[in-house]
Amino acid sequence: MRLSWLPPLERIVRVQSARPLRVLLVAALTVILALASASRLELRTALGELLPRDRRSVQVAEEVRARLPAVSTLTILVEGRDLDGLRRFVDALAARLAAADGALVGRVDAGVQEARRFVADHALLYAERERLEAAAAAIDARYDYEIARRAGAWLDDSVAPPAVDEAKLREILGASEAARFDRYPGGYYLDQEAGRIVLNVQTPVRPGDLAGTAALRGLVDEAIAAVDLAAFDREAKVRFGGNLLTAAETYRQIRDDLTHVGAWGAGLILGVVFLYFLRLRALLAMLLTIGVGVSWTFGVAALTVGYLSSSTGFLFSIVVGNGINFGIVYMARYLEARREGGVEESLLVAHHQTWRATLTAAAAASAAYGSLMITEFRGFQHFGIIGASGMLLCWLATYAFLPSILSLSERLRPLEKTSPALRRYARLYGRPFALLATRFPRAVVAAGASLTLLTGVLAVRYLLQDPMEYDMRAIDSDRKRSEAREVGKIADRLVGRRGQDALAIATQRVDQVAPLVAILEARRAAAPAGAAPFERVVTLDSLLPRDQPAKVALVARMANRIRRARAQGHLDEATFQRLEPQLAAATRALTTADLPEAMTRPFTEEDGTVGRLVYVVPTVGRSLWDGHYLITWAESFRRTELPDGSVIHGSGRSVIFADIILAIRADAPRAILASLVLTLLIVGFAFRERRLGVLVVLSVLLGLVWTLGVTAIYDSQWSLGLAGLAPLRLNFLNFVALPITIGVGADYAVNVMQRRREGATAEAVRETGGAVVLCSLTTMLGYLALHLSDNRAIRSFGAIAAVGEVACLLTGVLLLPAALILAERRTVARRANEDAR
Numbered sequence: 001m002r003l004s005w006l007p008p009l010e011r012i013v014r015v016q017s018a019r020p021l022r023v024l025l026v027a028a029l030t031v032i033l034a035l036a037s038a039s040r041l042e043l044r045t046a047l048g049e050l051l052p053r054d055r056r057s058v059q060v061a062e063e064v065r066a067r068l069p070a071v072s073t074l075t076i077l078v079e080g081r082d083l084d085g086l087r088r089f090v091d092a093l094a095a096r097l098a099a100a101d102g103a104l105v106g107r108v109d110a111g112v113q114e115a116r117r118f119v120a121d122h123a124l125l126y127a128e129r130e131r132l133e134a135a136a137a138a139i140d141a142r143y144d145y146e147i148a149r150r151a152g153a154w155l156d157d158s159v160a161p162p163a164v165d166e167a168k169l170r171e172i173l174g175a176s177e178a179a180r181f182d183r184y185p186g187g188y189y190l191d192q193e194a195g196r197i198v199l200n201v202q203t204p205v206r207p208g209d210l211a212g213t214a215a216l217r218g219l220v221d222e223a224i225a226a227v228d229l230a231a232f233d234r235e236a237k238v239r240f241g242g243n244l245l246t247a248a249e250t251y252r253q254i255r256d257d258l259t260h261v262g263a264w265g266a267g268l269i270l271g272v273v274f275l276y277f278l279r280l281r282a283l284l285a286m287l288l289t290i291g292v293g294v295s296w297t298f299g300v301a302a303l304t305v306g307y308l309s310s311s312t313g314f315l316f317s318i319v320v321g322n323g324i325n326f327g328i329v330y331m332a333r334y335l336e337a338r339r340e341g342g343v344e345e346s347l348l349v350a351h352h353q354t355w356r357a358t359l360t361a362a363a364a365a366s367a368a369y370g371s372l373m374i375t376e377f378r379g380f381q382h383f384g385i386i387g388a389s390g391m392l393l394c395w396l397a398t399y400a401f402l403p404s405i406l407s408l409s410e411r412l413r414p415l416e417k418t419s420p421a422l423r424r425y426a427r428l429y430g431r432p433f434a435l436l437a438t439r440f441p442r443a444v445v446a447a448g449a450s451l452t453l454l455t456g457v458l459a460v461r462y463l464l465q466d467p468m469e470y471d472m473r474a475i476d477s478d479r480k481r482s483e484a485r486e487v488g489k490i491a492d493r494l495v496g497r498r499g500q501d502a503l504a505i506a507t508q509r510v511d512q513v514a515p516l517v518a519i520l521e522a523r524r525a526a527a528p529a530g531a532a533p534f535e536r537v538v539t540l541d542s543l544l545p546r547d548q549p550a551k552v553a554l555v556a557r558m559a560n561r562i563r564r565a566r567a568q569g570h571l572d573e574a575t576f577q578r579l580e581p582q583l584a585a586a587t588r589a590l591t592t593a594d595l596p597e598a599m600t601r602p603f604t605e606e607d608g609t610v611g612r613l614v615y616v617v618p619t620v621g622r623s624l625w626d627g628h629y630l631i632t633w634a635e636s637f638r639r640t641e642l643p644d645g646s647v648i649h650g651s652g653r654s655v656i657f658a659d660i661i662l663a664i665r666a667d668a669p670r671a672i673l674a675s676l677v678l679t680l681l682i683v684g685f686a687f688r689e690r691r692l693g694v695l696v697v698l699s700v701l702l703g704l705v706w707t708l709g710v711t712a713i714y715d716s717q718w719s720l721g722l723a724g725l726a727p728l729r730l731n732f733l734n735f736v737a738l739p740i741t742i743g744v745g746a747d748y749a750v751n752v753m754q755r756r757r758e759g760a761t762a763e764a765v766r767e768t769g770g771a772v773v774l775c776s777l778t779t780m781l782g783y784l785a786l787h788l789s790d791n792r793a794i795r796s797f798g799a800i801a802a803v804g805e806v807a808c809l810l811t812g813v814l815l816l817p818a819a820l821i822l823a824e825r826r827t828v829a830r831r832a833n834e835d836a837r
Contacts, residue, residue, distance in 0.1 A: 013351050013403060017344045020404035020411070027292050027401045034299030041298060042307045043258075045251050046208055052378050057638070057659045060651035064506045067605045067613075070106030070202030073242040074216055075491045078197050078229070080236030086197045087188055089232040094199060096223045104216045107601055109200040113187030114598035124555050124586040125545040136554045139164050143561045146570040165575045189494040198494050200242070207247030216244070241487025249484050253477060257789050258313045265317025265785030269324060269778045276429060276774045281409045282331055289402045290324045293394030297323075300393065301386045311379035311733055314786060314794055315386050318801075321782020322365055322387075322744055323394025325775035326358040327402055329751060332771035334406060335415075343410045347403045355399060357754035360686035361747035362395035367678035368743020372736060374674055375667035377660070383736055429770035430813070437818040438762045441825070444818035448811070452702055455709020462712035468665060469729030470627030472657070475793035501624060502538065502615040505637060505650040510611045513539050515642045517614065523636055533636035538615040540592050540603040548589035555586040616650070624654055627661050634658035660732050668735050675739035676701075679746050692753045699749040699816045700742055703808035707741055710803045734797035737804055744779060745808025748772045749816055761820045765813060776809040 016023055051058050065071045076093070080086050094110035119126050127135075141161040148154040162168060181187065189198035201220065205212035217240070229236050274283040297319055305312070330350050337349035369387030372380040409415075436444055469475055507513055520537050527533055545551065562579055565571040592600065592611060603613045616637050622629045635658075637650040680697050687693035714728040728734075751772050752765060783805065786798030 009351055009355075010348065013348050014344065016400075016403040017347055017407045020408040023401060023404040024408065027397075027404075031292055031295045034295040037299035037302040038295065039302075040306075041302045043251065043255055043309075043313055044208065044307050045247070045254055045310050051656060051659055051663065052376060052381075055376075055659065056649060057651040057655045060649045061653075061656060064504055064651065065206070067506050067607075068504065069604065069606045070204055072203050072205055072207050072244040072247070074201040074203060074220065074244045075240065075242035075487055076199040076201065076220065076224075077239045077241060077487045077490060078199070078236055079195055079239070080233035081195055082233040082236070083190070083192060083195065083197075085232035086195070086236065087186065087190070089227065089229055089236070090188065090197055090199050092227045092232075093223060096227060097201060097220070100219055100223065104203060104205060104212070104219055106202045106204050109202060111186075111188040111190075112181055112184050112598070114596040116181040116184065116187040118596050118599065119181065121581075122545070122585050122590060124582050125548060125551050125590060127551075129547045129550060129554075132551055132554050135164075135169055136558050138162075138168070139558050139561045143565055143570070146565065146568070150568075165578075169579070183496075189491070191490075191494055196490060196494070198491050200491070200495065203244060205244060207243055208251060210248055210251065213244055213248045239483055239487050241484045241491060243488070245484040246482070246488060249482060250477075253790060254310055254313060257477075257791060257794075258308075258316070261314055261785050261789050261794075262316040264788050265782050266320050268781040268785060269317075269321055272774065272777050272781060273324065273328065276328075276770070277331065277335070281413075281415070282335075285331065285402060285405045285409065286324055286327050288405055289327045289398050290320055290394065292401055293323045293390070293397035294319055296393040296397060297386065297390035300389050304385055304389070305382045309379055309382060310791075311736075312382045312386055314789070315383065315390070317782045317785045319387065319390040319394065319782075321779040321785075323390060323397075324778050325747060326362060326395045326398040328775050328778065329354050329358050329771050330398055330402055331406075332774075338415055343407055347406065351399065351403070353755075356686060357751045358395060358398070360682060360754075361750050362391045363682045363686075364679045364743040364746040364750070365740075366391040366743070367682055368675045368740045371671045371674035371678060371739045371743075375663070375671055377663040377667055377732070379732065380667060380671070380736060387740070429773040430765055431770075433773070433813045433817070434762055434765040437765055437814055437821055441818040441822040444814060445822055448702070448815040448818070451709075452705060455706045455712075457709075458712040459705055459708035462708060462715065467711075467715070467730045468627070468661065469731040470661070472625040472627055472630070474729070475731045475733070475791075475796070476625075477790045477792065502617045503637075503650065503652040503654060505614040505616060505648060506605075507612045507614065507648055508646070512642060512646060512648060513541070513611065513614060515644075516640055516648050517542075519640050519642070520614075520616070520637060531632075532619050533632050535617040535619045538617060540595070540600060540611045540613075543595060543599055544590050544592065552586060552589055555583060559583040559587070627658075630654055631658045631661060664730065664732055664735055668730065668738070671736075671739045672742070675742040679743050683746060683750065686750070687753065692756075695816060695820070696746060696749040696753055696812075699811040700746045700808060702811045702815065703745045703804065704738065704741055706807035706811070707738070707800065707804040710807070711800055714799070714803075728796055728799060731793050731796065733791075733793040734800050737797055737800040740801065741804030741808060745804060745812070748776060748809050748812035751775075752812060752817060756820070761817050761824065765817045772813055773809065776805055776813075780805040 053059070078086055078089060090110050094108045097105055098108045124132065138161065142164045145154060145161050149160075154160070184190065185192055189200075190196070201216070203212075203216055205216055220240075224238060229238065270283060270287060273286050274280075277283065294316065298316075301308075301312075308315075333354050334346050334350040337346035341349070366388040369384045369391065372384030373388070375381060375384075505516070507516060517537050517539055520534075524532050524534060524537075562571060562576065562583065566573070566576045600610055602615070604610050605612065616633075618624060618633060619629070622633075624630055624633075634655040638655060640648045640650075642648065679700060683696045684690070684693045687696065711728055780802050783798045783801040786794050786801075789795055789798075
């Protein structure tokens with residue numbers, strides 16, 4: 001066997017072969033350091049972690065949180081049969097919690113009792129002005145009648161106006177502001193039919209703070225035990241919910257999901273590696289090598305990124321599936337060379353004949369991941385950093401330590417000659433592709449062209465029709481029964497949307513509130529019919545009665561008539577005593593200083609300032625799970641310029657989610673283009689033969705087109721009717737599969753073309769095809785393992801990425817070789833004809 005290599009490469013291989021223990025000791029030390037670094041990685045599931053920290057919506061959301069005394073809710077749902085007992089229990093528990101640690105309990109919301117009493121006490125001012133005018137007119141008419149009757153001027157008592165007592169006055173006034181409290185029996189968040197009552201604990205503990213959540217739960221449990229629920233209702237039970245618990249539940253679910261998916265992914269990948277090589281030493285060598293690469297990857301991630309998010313946590317199985325490919329190619333070539341030579345010589349052959357192709361593939365994959373770093377989406381940036389470094393580190397781990405692992409294993413037990421049966425078995429992976437490419441090249445090329453035309457049309461149509469996913473439920477988790485979420489839904493019905501979904505906007509000064517509200521209301525009024533961006537705007541002033549000066553004047557007129565009627569004997573004392581408190585309470589206009597603490601509490605900031613907060617309530621009948629409405633709602637209050645030139649920004653979870661959708665729409669084309677350009681440059685540099693480089697890039701482009709086309713078919717209504725498949729839209733996780741497909745998919749065509757330099761196309765597919773197919777299988781299994789996730793967005797990423805793998809494998813190992821074989825045969829035939837002439 002004649003070898004040709006650079007002297008530095010020879011020296012490296014000789015050191016790796018001659019001193020394997022020293023080399024592996026270095027590997028062990030680096031792994032220990034990497035794992036120590038990786039152990040500091042924490043999982044953060046907050047949406048804000050996916051956007052840049054300098055993004056306005058993220059900054060504003062943080063500023064608003066800092067000003068609110070409570071940012072989370074722990075909902076306590078009590079179910080029982082004794083409604084009176086439930087009310088008394090809630091009163092006792094609320095009193096106990098209100099006196100608890102203020103660092104855990106911001107405020108306790110047991111109902112609207114104070115607000116209900118206040119509005120009832122000032123019912124005349126809260127009544128509609130038109131109804132109040134009707135009541136005043138009725139009192140005037142009755143007063144005039146009594147005067148006329150006393151004077152003998154009223155001739156027909158059959159048409160006398162009705163007497164105005166408390167009941168008549170209530171009938172005239174009809175529904176007032178107080179009627180909105182009718183849904184709360186006795187002022188409690190109570191469902192009398194189901195026997196349920198809710199108490200909300202507003203807490204400064206932030207969602208995702210597991211220690212704080214556990215501390216608050218412990219405090220609440222102690223309070224419930226001290227109050228003794230059984231003393232109020234022996235059959236009652238307590239359940240918990242609220243965004244504080246759902247955040248903790250989401251964290252645990254994502255953490256368990258990542259562990260589950262990672263373990264299965266690694267197991268499947270190593271299993272298919274063993275099935276290919278059928279050697280335990282090969283499996284162990286692969287395991288040790290990829291273990292070093294993955295350890296380095298996440299050790300570096302701890303230093304560069306610092307944490308894992310919902311978009312990067314599942315990278316473990318992907319890095320394993322992609323990163324093990326370099327070792328597979330190296331191992332396959334080593335075993336092939338080992339059949340003819342010694343250990344050191346075989347290592348040299350494996351190094352020399354694979355390093356360029358695998359480094360090109362690693363660089364292309366790294367560039368594909370790295371293309372995500374140019375996006376604005378922080379989740380993508382971190383995905384790109386970890387993925388890009390992971391590909392290069394796994395390649396480096398392979399060529400730095402796999403030779404020493406193989407050398408040491410040969411010293412412990414020399415490798416037996418591969419039997420002809422085992423060699424034939426290994427070739428089975430690539431043989432079908434070689435068979436189709438060599439025997440039916442014309443048919444393969446024709447089928448490839450037809451498929452390209454079909455998928456190209458479908459891909460263009462798919463992209464032009466906006467492939468983004470706007471149904472947020474479609475990218476949520478398929479959660480099993482969640483008590484916290486069930487309790488949350490019950491609380492939503494009992495408490496109301498304003499208390500659950502309204503988003504706070506923080507102004508800098510109280511005088512900014514009125515102009516801000518005027519502009520927001522004008523935006524709502526300007527919206528087309530049925531498309532209002534929000535239901536209403538709630539401020540501290542909006543809790544006061546409207547048209548108070550006119551109402552005070554009307555009430556003064558009514559009071560004058562009623563008092564004169566009493567003095568003249570036209571009104572009995574008992575009726576007067578019932579009307580007098582209402583009249584006295586409406587002698588002046590109310591101010592925010594008159595409002596009870598329970599009503600001003602939502603507008604009170606951490607520093608005690610009152611009145612600068614404005615709440616925007618979502619439109620009734622519109623869901624915050626609808627991405628289209630989410631964007632509309634967010635845009636309606638995201639930025640408001642006031643007449644004095646000051647600007648008020650609004651933000652929160654909904655605005656951040658809307659920004660994520662908008663960021664994907666803007667970043668997707670840039671990332672795909674960057675991945676394509678970088679891959680083109682890398683392949684062009686690796687293949688000095690321009691024709692081979694062009695063919696590799698063309699193969700990757702066809703794979704991308706096929707991927708989009710198949711995704712379009714999967715997404716179509718046709719697929720729904722035929723196979724019961726759910727639509728497949730692009731979202732904040734699966735979008736990254738497209739730029740990654742470009743770089744990772746180049747691996748297969750690169751390896752086949754690199755081997756073709758040393759022989760015929762058919763032989764390159766037969767010899768290298770098996771290892772390339774195995775590389776694709778490992779990567780594919782890394783993606784398919786994501787289908788074990790409970791999260792639909794992660795599963796959709798696995799689906800698109802797996803389709804991309806199949807597409808790039810077929811173009812690189814079947815269509816490209818078939819086209820080359822067809823071209824070679826035409827060249828041979830043309831030369832034969834020329835020679836015959």
